[in-house]
Amino acid sequence: MSQFKLHDVRLFCVPNCFFAVVLFSAGALAAAQEQSGSAKAVSKGETNDQPNMEIRKVGFVVHGGAGTIERSEMTPEREREYRAGLEHALTAGYEILKRAGSSLDATEAAVRVLEDDPHFNAGKGSVFTNVGTNEMDAAIMDGKALRAGAVASLKHIKNPVSLARLVMERSGHVMMDGEGAEAFAKENGIQLLTDQKYFFTKQRWEALQKVKSAEKSGGGAGGKKYIITDQDRHGTVGAVALDQNGNLAAATSTGGTTNKRAGRVGDSPVIGSGTYANNATCAVSATGDGEYFIRATVAHEVSALMEYRGMSLKEAAQSVLDKVAKLGGSGGLIAIDRQGNIALPFNTSGMYRGYVDPNGKFVVEIYK
Ligand code: ASP
Numbered sequence: 001m002s003q004f005k006l007h008d009v010r011l012f013c014v015p016n017c018f019f020a021v022v023l024f025s026a027g028a029l030a031a032a033q034e035q036s037g038s039a040k041a042v043s044k045g046e047t048n049d050q051p052n053m054e055i056r057k058v059g060f061v062v063h064g065g066a067g068t069i070e071r072s073e074m075t076p077e078r079e080r081e082y083r084a085g086l087e088h089a090l091t092a093g094y095e096i097l098k099r100a101g102s103s104l105d106a107t108e109a110a111v112r113v114l115e116d117d118p119h120f121n122a123g124k125g126s127v128f129t130n131v132g133t134n135e136m137d138a139a140i141m142d143g144k145a146l147r148a149g150a151v152a153s154l155k156h157i158k159n160p161v162s163l164a165r166l167v168m169e170r171s172g173h174v175m176m177d178g179e180g181a182e183a184f185a186k187e188n189g190i191q192l193l194t195d196q197k198y199f200f201t202k203q204r205w206e207a208l209q210k211v212k213s214a215e216k217s218g219g220g221a222g223g224k225k226y227i228i229t230d231q232d233r234h235g236t237v238g239a240v241a242l243d244q245n246g247n248l249a250a251a252t253s254t255g256g257t258t259n260k261r262a263g264r265v266g267d268s269p270v271i272g273s274g275t276y277a278n279n280a281t282c283a284v285s286a287t288g289d290g291e292y293f294i295r296a297t298v299a300h301e302v303s304a305l306m307e308y309r310g311m312s313l314k315e316a317a318q319s320v321l322d323k324v325a326k327l328g329g330s331g332g333l334i335a336i337d338r339q340g341n342i343a344l345p346f347n348t349s350g351m352y353r354g355y356v357d358p359n360g361k362f363v364v365e366i367y368k
Contacts, residue, residue: 058097059242059340061355062089062110064120066287066332067230069350069366079366085117086354086364093239094356103241103249103283104142104165111138111161111251114237118201120352121235123159126199126255128208129262134199136255137269138164143248143277150269152177156192157185161253164269166190174271204258207232211259230348233258236268238285240277240336248283248338250275250299257290266290272300279338281306282313287351288324288331296324302335317343 064086093110097103115123126134138160139150149168152175154160163185167176176184186192211233214226236254243249252275254268267274267290274290276299277283284299298320305316317335324331325347332346334353344353354364 056244061334064352065235066346066351089113103243106241107239107251110239122237122253127258138253139269139275140251141277143279150175152265236287240283250277250283252285267293282337286333289329292329313337
């Protein structure tokens with residue numbers, strides 16, 4: 001089924017007019033649940049529908065984690081802060097795409113913004129392990145050449161996603177962890193934080209105490225009841241993009257799960273589980289119970305269902321999420337395909353998410 005109707009075709013002249021490309025933004029079919037995130041790219045000059053022009057469009061989606069997010073538990077002020085965070089991330093990535101920048105740059109830029117925002121469980125706002133440390137995982141993947149970089153169990157890196165990119169581009173490896181990854185960062189000019197104070201947030205610290213108390217009390221009969229929200233337990237940030245050259249990219253970053261054992265690594269940095277991109281199919285960034293997302297090889301499975309079964313992005317994404325649910329896991333994912341169709345399914349009560357609509361407008365949503 002065609003997901004788009006063409007509603008805007010423009011001629012974009014590059015300096016010196018050596019060549020021109022047609023930028024078009026596609027309209028999402030409202031009836032089709034698969035939402036189109038393809039957005040109008042920068043277009044100057046006159047509208048001109050000419051044959052044999054290359055078709056170029058961009059698409060951009062971000063998430064800030066999925067879980068039990070109830071309207072009743074959210075203050076208006078807090079909600080505004082989350083929305084602003086997602087909008088900042090959309091701005092950072094979309095500005096790059098509009099200027100004909102790469103999907104890799106766009107996803108990295110957006111994830112960095114979310115890593116710097118204490119509201120989200122990545123970078124600055126990372127949750128605590130069972131021994132009171134912060135250990136971060138991240139990954140980035142380039143759908144054009146199937147290149148990928150991933151890092152795990154970082155303790156002193158402000159923006160893990162940028163180290164993941166460095167691993168992809170300069171290490172000759174795909175995945176590095178802990179001290180070795182941080183030594184590699186230092187060698188390549190990334191400044192290490194001297195201690196973990198930067199990652200301390202009251203909210204995450206209190207969440208750790210709550211989870212530990214609940215664990216101690218056993219949560220059973222007679223035990224004190226603690227209300228542990230998903231917000232207390234986990235979260236992740238991610239971005240997927242389609243750039244004007246038709247290249248897809250995905251990036252994901254997380255502090256993992258509250259009270260996780262030191263050394264535990266989730267799905268986010270596992271290529272094919274929490275993060276995957278392939279120009280032939282789609283780009284995916286996942287969030288949720290990492291152990292289940294690893295077992296269901298979520299991100300690659302979405303791509304594989306499209307590649308080998310000919311499923312649409314929406315069908316593939318939903319089908320994989322159903323598989324996660326069957327295993328007992330919850331969460332969500334964001335995905336974009338090479339036509340710019342987007343899918344943002346989740347099986348929790350909410351997922352912090354945002355995308356750029358076909359008119360270049362930012363759409364930010366939290367609840368179901
Ligand atoms: N998937 C992340 C992890 O397991 C957590 C999350 O996305 O909520 O590390």
